[in-house]
Amino acid sequence: MKCNKIIYTICIVLSIALCLGQERIITIGGSVTDIVFELGYGKHVIATDQSSTIPEEVKNLPQVGYIRAISAEGILSLNPSKIITTTDIGPPNVVEQLKNSGVDLYIFDSPYSFKDITLLVKDIASCINKQEDGIKLNNNLLNIHTTLEEIKNQLDAKQKIVFFMNPSIGSFSAAGSKTKADYLIQYLGGENIFANDFNRYSKVTKENIIKHNPDIILVGSTMGKDEETSKSIFYNSKEFKNIKAVMDNNVFSIDMGSHLTFGSSFPKNTLVLLRSILQNDK
Structure with missing residues (x-):
């Protein structure tokens, strides 16, 4: 009986350790969500916002509102370990609440061009420690961009x-x-x-x-x-x-x-x- 209790205790401790080590990310903004999943980190995303419609998997995740009208309570109630978003996030008072919550909050410049997209890929890859995958993704994007430019030149x-x-x-x-x-x-x-x-x-x-x-x-x-x-x-x-x-x-x-x-x-x-x-x- 004593042995069973010890095994049970060990299992509980291991479960807690795994939970503590598991990243729980909320992505706010369609561009952020798209990139995080493309970098192969989608399994860590626990919720997104209404502007996040791709890839298809995100439609099964909880939503925390719209990026420009976010509620801090809805986000923090999901106990995230990290929040990744862009400068489109609002309103300002909610952003301040999130900054003061103790949760890691990353706010990157909202992309408005191809160059901005590649910079966001680099920033997010660094944020989630997927730098090599970020380089590969940006190289792939550059190849597509080059093909598109060649077609336009014709x-x-x-x-x-x-x-x-x-x-x-x-x-x-x-x-x-x-x-x-x-x-x-x-x-x-x-x-x-x-x-x-x-x-x-x-x-x-x-x-x-x-x-x-x-x-x-x-x-x-x-x-x-x-x-x-x-x-x-x-x-x-x-x-x-x-x-x-x-x-x-x-x-x-x-x-x-x-x-x-x-x-x-x-x-x-x-x-x-x-x-x-x-x-x-x-």
Whole structure:
């Protein structure tokens, strides 16, 4: 009996030691989550935020809110050992609560370009002690980036492109300059038709769209609309029937989580989109 008690005690101690040694990470921000999983560290992630939609595995994890409106109580109740996020996190008072909680908090610059993504990969790899994997991942991203640049260099001219967020029949919110969608358009080798009209996002009229006559229309959605529904807003409109993008069947529905997260999957997803656009032009 005494021997059994000793074995039981040892098992308990070992279990506690294992728990203490097991990292419990909360990733806040789609780019961070994407990179942590790509670095092979996803098994340590216990929760994410609503902006984290890739990879597929994250959909089974608890969520702690949206990156710009986080609750400290929801995060700390999960007893994380480490919180990794970007400068998009908010509100400020919650960030202060997290800083004072005693939990390791890492806040890295939010990525807005390919270079920013590679820097974030390097920072996160160092944070989770996966430096070698970080170097390999960045080399892979650079190879994809080089392929994309080579394809763009072969294009005759820049395409006029517009990006709409969750458009409906009577409402069109377009991306202007200083948006991730604007960078996506540039990264595709295109020209944002509203870049010189306004910053951020703004509602535009059908007349404005017709006036600019885009070559390509990108329809981004976060509301779960299927592709055909999103594209039909343009294809089924009599007003848009003479727009070049509609006439050439160049309206593309894209997942905003995949294309505007700016994590490690951004170059690959952009390359796939560019090839789809070029294939459609043949």
